[in-house]
Amino acid sequence: MSDATVAHSLEELERRLGGLSLRGQWQADANRPQNVRKGSNGAVHIEPIPAGRAHAWRWSDIVPILQYACKAMPESYTARRALILHNPGLPRGTTHTMLSSIQIVKPGEIAWAHRHTINALRFSIQGGPKTYTIVEGRKLSMEPYDLLLTPGWTWHDHHNDSDHDAIWLDGLDVPFTLALNQSFYDELGEIAQQPGPADSLGPLMFRPSPSQQGEAMRPLRYPWAETLRAIEARGGEPVDPLNGRMVEFINPRTGGSVLPTLRCRVQILPPGFEGRLQRHTSSTILFVISGEGSVRLDSGDIAWGKHDTFALPNWAQHRFVNASKREPAVLFTMDDSPILFAFGYYRSECETAP
Ligand SMILES: [Fe+2]
Known part of the structure; x- marks a missing residue:
C-alpha cells in the first residue's frame, strides 16, 4: 500500500514521530504539569502548579530520631549524620530547588572534610564556642542561631569538642544543582583541615545599609549576637503587611544574597500579626527560632512552634500568622529567589489593602 493511500491521522503521525526520535510540541505541552x-x-493562560507540598517537620519528632540515629550509627558511617527533610510531594528535596536536613554531631566527633559544587549553609541550633566548622582553613565557631556558609567548592569539616550534642539545620541547593547535572564532589583524604587563626572579620552585613562593599574577604559566619543587633535596629521601622519585618544577610562583596542560589533572612512577626495573602515564584524553607503561629494555605493551616521547620512551595498562596498577642515570632528563612532574579523569573502577587 503506497503512502498516498494511508489515511492521515494524528495517531499515526505521533507513532511515526516516536520512531524518529521526534516529538510534537502539542505532546510535550499536554504532559507538562501546569495550570491552564x-x-x-x-x-489560554498558563502558570506553574506549586512544586511539592507545604509541610512541617516537628522538633518534637526530630530530637528523638536524632538520638536514635546516634545509637544506630557512628559519625564515621557516613559523611554526615544528617536527616533530610524530605518533601512528601517531591521525588527529592525539601522544595524543588533546595534541600534541608537536621544534623547532629556528638561530643568528640568530626564530620570529615570534603567539598562539593553544591552551595551549603548551616543554621546552628545547639552549639557553643567549642563547636566549630573549618571552611578553607578558617575556624568558625557555631553558637546557637549563628549562620555559617560553605560556598560551592570550599573545603569544610565540622567539629564538636564540647560535652554537648551539636545540632544544626543544613540548607543546600541540591535539587537545583542536580537538575543542571553540575554535581562534583571531593574528599580531602584527611579527617580535617589544619585550621588557621579563628575567624575575625569585622562587622557583618545586613540590609538595608551595605556600607562595607569591597571588603577583601567575605564573612562566612554571621553570629547571632550581630543578627540580634540588626533586628533591634530595625525595630522602629514600619511593619510590612505581608511578612512583618525582614532582616537579610548579605554578601558584602556583592551586596547580594549570601550564596549565589540562596537568600537568607530573619523574619519577625510582631505580636498578633496576621499577614496579607501572598504568593511568589520562589520556594522557601523556614525554621522557627522562637514563638508560635501558623501559615494559612489553600490546602489548610500549618501550625508551627519553636524549632519546627516548614517548607513553602513556589507559587503557593499563603498568609503568616503569629498566634501570640504578646510575643513576636522570629524565623530564619532561606529561599531560592537569587536563581529566579538571575534569569528574570521572579514574580509575586498579594492581596491588596482592605
Ligand atoms: Fe558538605
Missing part, C-alpha cells in the same frame, strides 16, 4: 485556564475571549 482560558480567558473570556478563549485565550
Whole structure:
C-alpha cells in the first residue's frame, strides 16, 4: 500500500514521530504539569502548579530520631549524620530547588572534610564556642542561631569538642544543582583541615545599609549576637503587611544574597500579626527560632512552634500568622529567589489593602 493511500491521522503521525526520535510540541505541552485556564475571549493562560507540598517537620519528632540515629550509627558511617527533610510531594528535596536536613554531631566527633559544587549553609541550633566548622582553613565557631556558609567548592569539616550534642539545620541547593547535572564532589583524604587563626572579620552585613562593599574577604559566619543587633535596629521601622519585618544577610562583596542560589533572612512577626495573602515564584524553607503561629494555605493551616521547620512551595498562596498577642515570632528563612532574579523569573502577587 503506497503512502498516498494511508489515511492521515494524528495517531499515526505521533507513532511515526516516536520512531524518529521526534516529538510534537502539542505532546510535550499536554504532559507538562501546569495550570491552564482560558480567558473570556478563549485565550489560554498558563502558570506553574506549586512544586511539592507545604509541610512541617516537628522538633518534637526530630530530637528523638536524632538520638536514635546516634545509637544506630557512628559519625564515621557516613559523611554526615544528617536527616533530610524530605518533601512528601517531591521525588527529592525539601522544595524543588533546595534541600534541608537536621544534623547532629556528638561530643568528640568530626564530620570529615570534603567539598562539593553544591552551595551549603548551616543554621546552628545547639552549639557553643567549642563547636566549630573549618571552611578553607578558617575556624568558625557555631553558637546557637549563628549562620555559617560553605560556598560551592570550599573545603569544610565540622567539629564538636564540647560535652554537648551539636545540632544544626543544613540548607543546600541540591535539587537545583542536580537538575543542571553540575554535581562534583571531593574528599580531602584527611579527617580535617589544619585550621588557621579563628575567624575575625569585622562587622557583618545586613540590609538595608551595605556600607562595607569591597571588603577583601567575605564573612562566612554571621553570629547571632550581630543578627540580634540588626533586628533591634530595625525595630522602629514600619511593619510590612505581608511578612512583618525582614532582616537579610548579605554578601558584602556583592551586596547580594549570601550564596549565589540562596537568600537568607530573619523574619519577625510582631505580636498578633496576621499577614496579607501572598504568593511568589520562589520556594522557601523556614525554621522557627522562637514563638508560635501558623501559615494559612489553600490546602489548610500549618501550625508551627519553636524549632519546627516548614517548607513553602513556589507559587503557593499563603498568609503568616503569629498566634501570640504578646510575643513576636522570629524565623530564619532561606529561599531560592537569587536563581529566579538571575534569569528574570521572579514574580509575586498579594492581596491588596482592605
Ligand atoms: Fe558538605
